[in-house]
Amino acid sequence: MPAIVNYDDVQVGTELSPASFPVRRVDLVRYAGASGDFNVIHWNQRVARAVGLPDVIAHGMLTMAEVGRVITDWTGDPGSVVEYGVRFIKPVVVPDDDAGATIEVTAVVGAKLDDRRVRVDLIASSAGEKVLAMARAVVQLA
Amino acid sequence: MALDQSYIGRTYPPSEPYEVGREKIREFAAAIGDDHPVYRDPQAAAALGYDDVIAPPTFAIVVSARVGAQVVFDEELGLDYSRVVHGEQRFVHNRPIRAGDRLVGVLTVDNIRSAAGNDILSTRVEIGTEAGEPVATAYSTLVARGPDRES
Numbered sequence: 001m002p003a004i005v006n007y008d009d010v011q012v013g014t015e016l017s018p019a020s021f022p023v024r025r026v027d028l029v030r031y032a033g034a035s036g037d038f039n040v041i042h043w044n045q046r047v048a049r050a051v052g053l054p055d056v057i058a059h060g061m062l063t064m065a066e067v068g069r070v071i072t073d074w075t076g077d078p079g080s081v082v083e084y085g086v087r088f089i090k091p092v093v094v095p096d097d098d099a100g101a102t103i104e105v106t107a108v109v110g111a112k113l114d115d116r117r118v119r120v121d122l123i124a125s126s127a128g129e130k131v132l133a134m135a136r137a138v139v140q141l142a
Numbered sequence: 143m144a145l146d147q148s149y150i151g152r153t154y155p156p157s158e159p160y161e162v163g164r165e166k167i168r169e170f171a172a173a174i175g176d177d178h179p180v181y182r183d184p185q186a187a188a189a190l191g192y193d194d195v196i197a198p199p200t201f202a203i204v205v206s207a208r209v210g211a212q213v214v215f216d217e218e219l220g221l222d223y224s225r226v227v228h229g230e231q232r233f234v235h236n237r238p239i240r241a242g243d244r245l246v247g248v249l250t251v252d253n254i255r256s257a258a259g260n261d262i263l264s265t266r267v268e269i270g271t272e273a274g275e276p277v278a279t280a281y282s283t284l285v286a287r288g289p290d291r292e293s
Contacts, residue, residue, distance in 0.1 A: 021175065034166075034173035035204055040224060051225050052287065060228030065174040065200040072199070077190050078180060078238065081199040085232030085281070134230075 004076040007116040007141040016074045016107040016120065021066040023058050023092060023126075024100030031062045045096065057091035063103060063131060067124045070107045071137050082117060083138035092126045101126050116141050145220050145254045145261045145286075149213065152251045157209045159244040159272055166204075167197045167241055174198060187240075196238035203231070205239070206267035206280035209247030213265060214284065221263060222286050229262060229283035236276045244272045252281075259288030 028042050037059055040047040048056045064086050072078040094101045103126050110121035122135035164184075171181035179186035180196055187195045213219055214226075239245070246269070253264040264283045270276045 027173075027175070030173045034170045035207070037203075037207065039226065041227070047224065052289075057227075060231065061200055061203050062174065064231055065176075065198060068199055069174070069176055072176070072178065078178060078198055079190065079192065079196055079235075081233075081235060083232070083234045084199055085230070087230045088228050091227065 005074060005141050007112070007118070010109055010112070010118055010141060012109055012112060014109040016070050016109075018104070018106045019070050019073070020105065021069070021103045022100055023062065023066070023094055023103060024098070025056065025094055025096055027100070028056065028058060028062070028094060031059055035059065035061060037061065053091065053093075055093050055095060058094050058101065060086075060088045063088070063092050063124065066103050067105050067122055067132065067135060068137070070105045070122065071120055071139055074107075075139060075141065080140045081137055082140050084136075086122075086124075086135040087133040088131065089133045090126075090129050090131045092131055103131070110136070113138065144256055145263065146218060147254055149216075149219055149251045150254050152213075154209075154212050154249040156246045156248050157212075159246050160205050160208060162197065162239055162241055162243040162245065164195055164241040167195055167201065170201050170204065171198055174200075192238065192240055194241040196240045199233060199235065199238075201239055202233050202235070202269060202278045202280050205245050205247055205269050206282065209249045209267045209269075210265050210282060212249055213251055214263070219263075221261065221284070225286045225289070226284050227287060229285040230264075230281070231283070232281040234279045234281075236278060239269075239277060243277065245269050245277060246272055261286040261288075 111119040124132040
């Protein structure tokens with residue numbers, strides 16, 4: 001599994017390229033179909049509000065997937081992601097307009113591990129609030 | 143409503159195989175807006191050393207959620223799915239999932255607890271090939287928000 005990023009070129013504190021990802025209602029519908037997660041709170045405002053949410057919210061797994069792209073875009077090899085975990089602390093609220101929500105992602109190398117692996121620490125925000133905690137990945141480098 | 147604690151530690155029999163298709167991987171990659179060729183083009187995958195197109199790291203949820211449904215939608219457990227949000231998710235990958243894999247999942251209920259009026263269910267799905275090769279483990283925590291909570 002060759003990765004383009006070499007372990008020796010990376011230090012603790014090395015920043016990955018930040019990215020932002022739009023999440024619109026149509027993206028939630030597409031993700032629901034592709035993933036098989038048809039939980040109503042991801043596409044029906046009436047039901048979302050009835051269960052106490054401010055509006056329709058994005059699938060946590062869609063947020064996790066978008067945030068992870070910062071890593072796979074960095075290494076060039078999605079197979080380099082050995083371990084990836086997040087805690088969902090705030091929902092990404094997706095209004096019914098053409099802009100939707102935006103997920104902003106930054107990432108930094110938090111530790112160099114054995115076997116030419118690194119730990120990447122990720123920060124993800126939407127509407128100015130952090131939406132993930134403990135967002136971390138173990139990544140195999142070359 | 144408190145969940146049935148007796149489910150803690152329960153391990154389910156291996157699931158029916160899930161066959162990973164190229165088009166399903168393409169569909170999933172499109173849904174997360176990722177145009178990486180390794181998800182679409184077998185030659186691009188071969189250039190990275192893979193036998194066929196691979197799936198994005200979080201694609202494992204497609205398999206693990208199906209397997210996890212055995213307990214999530216078990217009425218005797220008592221989880222109200224309309225109130226469920228995702229609390230935590232973690233994947234450990236032995237290797238990328240790739241087209242052609244026939245994957246089975248073994249579900250274990252790791253924990254059930256209540257906190258701040260919420261019901262919290264933690265599960266683990268060990269995903270492997272039919273032949274027994276380990277592929278990934280998916281750790282999920284689902285939270286059923288209590289009816290009195292507005293957030």
